[in-house]
Amino acid sequence: MGTLYLVATPIGNLEDMSPRAVRILREAKLIAAEDTRHTRQLLTHFDLHTPLTSYYEHNKLTKQETILTALAQGDVALVSDAGTPAINDPGYELVKAALEAGHRVSPVPGPSAPIAALAASGLPTDAFLYLGYLPRKTSERKSLFEQVGQHPYTLIFLESPHRVLDSLTDLEAFLGDREMAAARELTKVYEQFVRGRISQVRAYFAENEPRGEFVLILSGQKTGEPAQWTEPDLVKAIQPALKTGKPAKELAAELARQSGWSKRDVYALINQVK
Secondary structure: OOEEEEEOEOOOOHHHOOHHHHHHHHHOOEEEEOOHHHHHHHHHHOOOOOOEEEOOOOOOOOOHHHHHHHHOOOOEEEEOOOEOOOOOOOOHHHHHHHHHOOOEEEEEOOOOHHHHHHHHOOOOOOOEEEEEEOOOOHHHHHHHHHHHOOOOOEEEEEEOOOOHHHHHHHHHHHHOOOEEEEEEOOOOOOOEEEEEEHHHHHHHHHHOOOOOOEEEEEOOOOOOOOOOOOHHHHHHHHHHHHOOOOOHHHHHHHHHHHHOOOHHHHHHHHHHHO
């Protein structure tokens, strides 16, 4: 009975490939790879010649039996395009099937973009909630944020460059202007962290074209402190407040104290609502 090894591979810098990972890939009877072309480049770099088979999102169920058959004859290594297999990549179903068939499953730890970003974010790391890629639609993102918005844990999301501005806008609107860090191109030449309030990070990428895959790290809801109002909450409060006839600056000061927003941002929103 063979062992299914879950081998973490570099997320950018090839120097992050561990000696153990290289040895396991060399000694395995078969490597199941998310993208065989991508993995073949990695194997070539390390002068490895182990046979490859594809295992990706759209063939993971049909390939499962082939890989289990290979496991009956020897060890198999599972790799994704980058990082740790089965973490936001295909692998869970194969791990479950291998265990049910009586095989040993062993991790070969290494690079992981969410963990790397969290460690360097400057936000609390003692408790966190990883939620993978954000939904594509605002309505779906809102539903997700409503589920997790009151958690005290640091929140971790993945996002693509062409949707990151929309997602940052929704994060601020539905969770409030929290502290965060946006990490991109981790371990690569243009690695970058942008830290600050959501509004500050959004403003930065509105002026600087987002490139590369993003990891977004957000502070959780602080225990014992009232939650900062979301934008929809503030708009609901502004509408009746305007009927009082008070000057916008006076309303902005009052609502800023209640909502946790800055007077400047409340004032700007009042002028939008008018």
